[in-house]
Amino acid sequence: MLRSNRVLTVLLAFSVLSLSGCGYNRFQQLDEDVKAQWAEVVNQYQRRADLTPNLVQVVKGYAAHETQVFEDVAAARARVGSIQATPELVNDPVAFNKFLAAQNQMTGALSHLLAVSENYPDLKADGLFRDLQAQLEGTENRITVARGRYIESVQEYNVLVRSFPTNLTAKMFHYPLKANFTVQNEDQISTAPKVDFDNTPATGTK
């Protein structure tokens, strides 16, 4: 009797504490915020993937024999397409890194494609090519912005998960740390992919 009473008291105290003072609502807010920022990242990556077939088509019209580049882009696009970018991805570091690796491969393949295009003056003057290139640049730029906002959002969320006493709330209601872009792959992305014109596949992804 005495024992169960004590348990009840502790439980009650704990629940009141965790619901009001321990950031439960803050978790809701930040969790939603991370989701929204992640959606924007995925959205922009998707836009990039949608642009590539048209871009490849135009480049092919002027440089059909650059088969290696087209193969690389096709392979990268297939890999990107094979990964379901669900909102849950941010809770699974392994899947998250797989997604990133695929996107990085795409970044490398696309830069290679554009670098090759530089060698064809007629292609560079093509109106459609210029439009697509502008769209791609704009999209890459939006990807950078979206990633930056995602990084900030996850930082705030993860600090809450780690800090006391909100870490108890996180444990109780299962709010795990979320995957973020690490310095390492930030590095990969900010350094321009290496361009070489021999037959090796596009670098800059590894």
Place this chain on the structure above:
Amino acid sequence: MIRGGARALLLLAGLLIGRAAAVDLVPVPPLTGRVVDLTSTLSDQDKQQIESMLADVEAKKGSQIAVLIVPTTHPEAIEQYSLRVAEAWKIGRKKTDDGFLFLIAKDDHAMRFEVGYGLEGALPDASCKRILDDIVTPPFSQW
């Protein structure tokens, strides 16, 4: 007591130096008008003329346009700096997000249109690039 004071001072100095090193970025200038020229490239008359044109656009179409001329955006890329300016200035109507910033980094020979989300339908990337390359750049290169 004195030692404590000296220590605090040292700490403060350290903090300040650290801050100064961290904030090497070009600051966002205050929004003093539709045209902000930090390079004194435009005469007062030019400025007034452009401002009245931009005010006219806003009166007719609703979109707000601002022009900023800076010497350089270094060490940031022009895209990063222009986004910072756009976010700080909050150009355009809030709900429609239809602000437009024309940024010129004179010494970098770089220009950029920063377009609010609400204007991207009317001014997609491709159009912006065409306008910049075909219409804006030629007279600029004659300067």
